[in-house]
Amino acid sequence: MPPAPIRGEAAPLVDVATAADPVTAVLDAHDRGHLIALRTSGTTSRPRSVVRTTASWVESFGHVSALADVGPGSRVWLPGPLSATMTLFAAVHARYVGASLVGSPEEATHAHLTPAVLVATLAAGTDLRDRSIVVAGDRLRPEVARRAATAGARVTHYYGAAELSFVAWGAHEADLRPFPGVTVAVRDGCIWVRSPYLSQGYDGGDGPFVRGDDGFATVGDRGSLRGDLLTVAGRGTDAVVTAGVTVLVADLEHALRCATGEEVLVVGVPHPRLGAVVAAVLPNRDPGALARVKEAAREVLPAAHRPRRWFHVSSLPLTAGGKVDRAVLADLAASGRLGPGRPGPIPPAVADVEECR
Known part of the structure; x- marks a missing residue:
């Protein structure tokens, strides 16, 4: 099934990214009945322009206000750029409901952060007492949510996509339930969504967004219900092909994370004969964490899927939108600029392939 048609001929389209004030551009488009085009981040593929009605955002505002406890008088800190759709949504929502935007966490009653920015904020010792923080853009581990709660913050988390808008909301990645008005189904391990918040597709070109005849849509994220x-679990199309075996990054990270509770990122490192080998990156130097993840890899993963290179990094590279920059992380691993762990042995099945090449 191809992506859904993006728009009718009569509806003008506003490219929000070109506007001097993107928030005003969105609200003006809403008043005029125009469609808006939003750029995706492009962290896992080339950037695309997602087309949606403004109503597909505005209809969710009441639910967001209730879930995040945002209203007139709230002071919202948004450290991410307005080019990131989660940040732009939060800014538009704030202005729509009468909240104000502030430039620092000290001034704020509320904040919208990615998990990586929340971790950095906690590490910096920023006072988060009595702040309501919405975390999105990547998975929020329960451990990080607990750290923020210990620091005095009230934390909620949502999963969504630029093409789908809100899908699920909860306290952290292990506590996600469908957002109000959203129906979620998992088919062959893929998450499908039906809701009034869906986009209309892309403005030119194709992409992962697919809508079926039954009104359900997907961007290819994998999961379970x-x-x-x-x-x-994550975007199933991100893969490392090693010795002819396709390893889905999202599935591998999910398996290791569930088995150990540790944050693990998986990338491919080029190999002269195997094409690539799977590498695991831990965002800390804890030898105990490394040992636990290695043991889990031996116990829960098929031999061909186990990481063969192990690295640690003291701080994760981030995109301008505050997400982990996987492309940079892969480059760092490939160039040897990450702290090394002991490489894993190449199993016999892979060694045989290597000899044949």
Whole structure:
């Protein structure tokens, strides 16, 4: 099924990225009944322009206000750029409901952060007491949510995508339930969503957004659903091909994270005969964490899927939107600029392939 058609001929399209004030551009488009085009981050693929009605955002505002406890008089800190859709949404929502934007966490009653920025904020010792923080843009580990709560913050977390808008909301990645008005289904391990918040597709070109005849749409994220509890593994199309075996990064990270509770990022490192080998990067220098993840890899992963290179990094590279920059991380691993762990042995099945080449 191809991506959904992006718009009718009669509706003008506003490219928000070219506006001097993107927030005003969105609200003006809403008043005029125009469509808006939003740029995706391009962290896992080339950037695309997502087209949506302004109503697909505005209809969720009441639910967001209730879940995040934002209203007139709230002071919202948004350290991310307005080019990031999660930040732009938060800014538009704040202005729409009468909240004000502030330039620092000290002035704020509320904040919208990525998990990486929340971790950095906690590490910096920033006073988060009595702040309401919405975390999105990547998975929020329960451990990080607990650290923020210990620091006095009230934390909520949501999963969504530029093409889908809100999908699920909760306290952290292990506590996600469908956002109000959203129906979630998992088909063959892929998350499908039906809601009034969906985009209309892309302005030119194709992409991962697909809408079926039944109104459900997907961007290819993988996950599972038990009752109304949604577990998100990640974008299944990100893969490392090693010795002819395709290893889905999202599945591998999810398996190691669930088995150990440790944050693990997986990238491919070029190999002269195997094409690539799987590498695991831990964002800390804890030898105990490394040992736990290695043991889990031996226990829960098929031999061909186990990481063969191990690295640590003291701080993760981030995109302008505050997400982990996987492309930079892969380059750092490939160039040897990350702290090394002991490489894992190449298993016999892979060694045989290597000899044949």
